[in-house]
Amino acid sequence: MHCHLHLLFMVIIFTSNPVLSEDKFIGDDISNQADQTFSFFKKWSCTSENEAPDCSSKDIDKIDIPLVFNSGNAIKFAHNKIEELYNPFYDNHNIIEIDFSTNKLNSITENVFANLSAVEKVDLSHNSLWTFDSETFSSMTNLQSLDLSFNGFSIIGPEIFSKLQKVKKLSLRNNNFHIIQDDTFEHLLALEELDLGDNQLSELPDQLFRYNLNLRLLCLSGNDFKKVPTEALAGIPRLYRLDLSRNKFVRLRYPAFKKLSSVNVLRLDDQPDLRSIGPQSFQGMDNLAYFYASNNDNLRFVDPKAFYDNTTDKPVQLQTFIFRHNSVTTMSGKLLDWDKLYEIDLTGNPWNCDCHLDWIIQVQIRDHLKPNLVCKHPTYLKDFQIFNMTSDQFKCSFLFNHEFTIIGTVLLIITISMIMVVFLYVIVKLLPCPKLRNPWRRSYGYSKVKVSRNGKNYDLEWDPALGDPK
Incomplete structure (x- = not known):
């Protein structure tokens, strides 16, 4: 399951002038390069009468000439077979998007993007990149979105991002990171969304996010964390959404989330080793409203006070509680203030419909939100629809x-x-x-x-x- 930190494509507005008019290219001094560009686009059928060239999915294996753009605002070469970028691109300062995703890139020369200062979005995902020259993005002072997911990076130094102080979205999903240096993101002062999912991270430096005061969305799913990196996360004052799915937690307990008072959305799905959630596990998450913990095959116990704050002896006031397809057989009626929830989903758990679960049919859930719950135990109530049962059917011998x-x-x-x-x-x-x-x-x-x-x-x-x- 991927995080909702994917980098959204910006809407591209093309000019109505024909792109391939040979008299429209930038400057007379590069007219020869314009001619070559015209021929290149024509060769690979990137042409269109009224739109900017789109060279995606053309089976292109290399770009062996400098390309010049005088119209349109995107350079698109996605889904090709390009292995290297070594010729610079030229434009009329209208290019705001570059897409070289899903190629075979393993090398980008430092001057390739040197003339593209207006670019706001770069997608280099699904390639074979493992390193950059420190000047690769140095001219892109307006860059806001950078996608480096599904590559081969194991380490990235802070110098790569030194000029990218406007970047708001960064994806490093599905690389080979085992360790993140504590100064990696120190230049990304405007960073709002960071995706580190599907790597091999087991810990984070305590001071990793000390300069990322605007970080709102963080994805750490699909890593090797055995405990919540509490201190590192506590350094993010505005963190709103946190995804810790698909890690290696065995037990969750206080003080795992004690300093994450700003978090509003928490995901703990697909935890293969998670066995239990202990008392006061989520103490300190005062603003938690959306909780997701589904498909945890070995999760069998949730403490009645898992969401309680021991200073107030009241649970966190959630709005959404999605707890599907776990292995919990019973749950306390005191776990949450159920009547105040807007959305509840408890389906797929092997519920034991005895006297300890009779509270559930008393919960005031709006009809269109009632979950399709069925009994698993005892045998004589197997497959009974819980919300069709009466309180006297929930018996304990x-x-x-x-x-x-x-x-x-x-x-x-x-x-x-x-x-x-x-x-x-x-x-x-x-x-x-x-x-x-x-x-x-x-x-x-x-x-x-x-x-x-x-x-x-x-x-x-x-x-x-x-x-x-x-």
């Missing part, structure tokens, strides 16, 4: 209500009995008196005599009252 007491009592009796048996056995073994060692042997006044016969000794007993043995 006497055994169920007291099972822990009964089991505990039986175990205690068994334990005490075993201790007593062992104790008596030890006492009997340690006593020196044979009679006491065998207290069940009774004496009836019999006499004993030793008799030897054929080299063997025998003990004989007789009753003296019957006379002497013979």
Whole structure:
């Protein structure tokens, strides 16, 4: 699942003049390059009578001449086979978008974009780029959106972004980042949306976002975090949306989100290892309104006070609670102020419809928002529609209500009995008196005599009252 941090394409408004009029290109001193550009566009059928050239999906493998643009506001070469960019582009300062996505780019010479100072959006996603010269984007002082997703970057130094102080959207999704240096984003003072999803990050420097005071949307999904990078996130004063889906959390508990009071939307979907959500896990998230935690196959327990603030003993006032396809069988009616939610989705959980879940049919949910909930347990209620049930159907048997007491009592009796048996056995073994060692042997006044016969000794007993043995 991708974050909603993708970089949106700007609306492109083309001029009505024919793009390929040879007398319209920039400056007489580059008329030869204009002629070559005309031929290049014609060769690859990038031409159109009333629109700017679009060279996307033309099977182009290289651009071996400098290209000149005198009309239109986009350079489009998406979905080709281009491996290198080494010739500069020229324009009349109207180009605001460059799209080289889904090529085979592995190298961009530093002067390629040097003449494109008006550009606001660059899409270099789905290529094989792994490094840049520090001057690659230095002329793009008006750049606002940069997409470097689905490449091979493992490290990017802050110098790459040193002149990009107007960038608002940056995507580094699906690269090879294991570590992010703490000064990587220090020049991106206007940054509002950052996508670091689908990398191999397991931690973030505590001071990583100290200069990104305008950051609003952050995606960390699809990484290797085993715990929430609390200190790094706490340094973002205006963070509004946070996506931590598809990480390796096992348990969530206080103080994971203690300093994230500005976060309004939190996503915790598709966590394969998540087992439980503990008390006060979301304490400090005073403005949390939209909570998503779905498709967590091993999530079986949510503490009744997971959303509580222990200073007020009240839960966070959510507007949306999406909790689909987890493995939770029951949930406390005190978890949230259910009647004030605008949207609830609890479908796909194996609900145990006993007396602990009867609160759910009392929740005042508008009809069009009622989730399609069904019982999984007990067997006689399997597949029952929960919102078609009555409160007297949510029953707990006497055994169920007291099972822990009964089991505990039986175990205690068994334990005490075993201790007593062992104790008596030890006492009997340690006593020196044979009679006491065998207290069940009774004496009836019999006499004993030793008799030897054929080299063997025998003990004989007789009753003296019957006379002497013979």
